[in-house]
Amino acid sequence: MISLTSPVETRAHHWPAGLKLGLLSLVTFGLFFVDSVIFHGLFLAFVAVLYALPGTVFFKNGWKHLKILWPFVFIVVVWHLFTDELPLGLTVAFRMMSAVGMANLVTMTTRLSDMIDVVHWLTRPLRKLGFNPRVLELSIALVIRMTPVLVSKGQKLTLAWRARSTRRSGWRIILPFTVLALDDADHVAEALKARGGLTNQENQERK
Structure with a gap:
């Protein structure tokens, strides 16, 4: 078995696990109260910037874990394109990628033992x-x-x-x-x- 913790140390590695998990819960919960496709597109870009800040190695490592989302994103977008609701489909896809991306950031910067302690x-x-x-x-x-x-x-x-x-x-x-x-x-x-x-x-x- 392997850990998802990133080998590249960032400032977030020193934040309390409870704080990171609490912020993740609040932000993810808040995403479901916004239906603007522009907002979710910009927020996803913000998440991408967070991945890029620690450097190329961290970004590539995080991207590797997120590639599993692409089949689900494809299905959601194609279905809403078929039902003539593309903006809604993009909103759902952006929201899903942002939520999973942030959760992945938490696991990459938090030791499993610290999360279990919380x-x-x-x-x-x-x-x-x-x-x-x-x-x-x-x-x-x-x-x-x-x-x-x-x-x-x-x-x-x-x-x-x-x-x-x-x-x-x-x-x-x-x-x-x-x-x-x-x-x-x-x-x-x-x-x-x-x-x-x-x-x-x-x-x-x-x-």
Whole structure:
């Protein structure tokens, strides 16, 4: 498993994780109250500038993680073009790219352990209701860390198909990709069991 944290250190790396996550939530929430395509276009340009400020290496690293959005952007724009609502489609696409782009900025400039500490602090009152915060913390950590791994394996499957066939892979790699994902899930589950699972961690924390 790998981390999404950028190897290029920026000023944002020294900001508190809670502050960055709070600002991300407020700004993302606010984007849904604005319907102007011009505003969202300018805001997306602003997000692009934020990626460019730390330098070329940071920009390329961030762009690599955002390329997965292009199929969704294409579908949204084409659909709204077909329904004669192109401005609305562009608004949705710009808003989606801005929101995901900012979230990616936070993960690139924040250690995973710091984000988990924020979640742990927020969910602490739920212990009185019998909720185990470790479940949520572990789920967030696994999603953040395993997503780029699965994307990388999907790309390798596509390249392997292209090396053996002139036809496009398309849906044909869905089954092997699913098998790979399930196999990774089994390995992670076994690793957690070998370390005592969530119950063992909870007992150690109580001691």
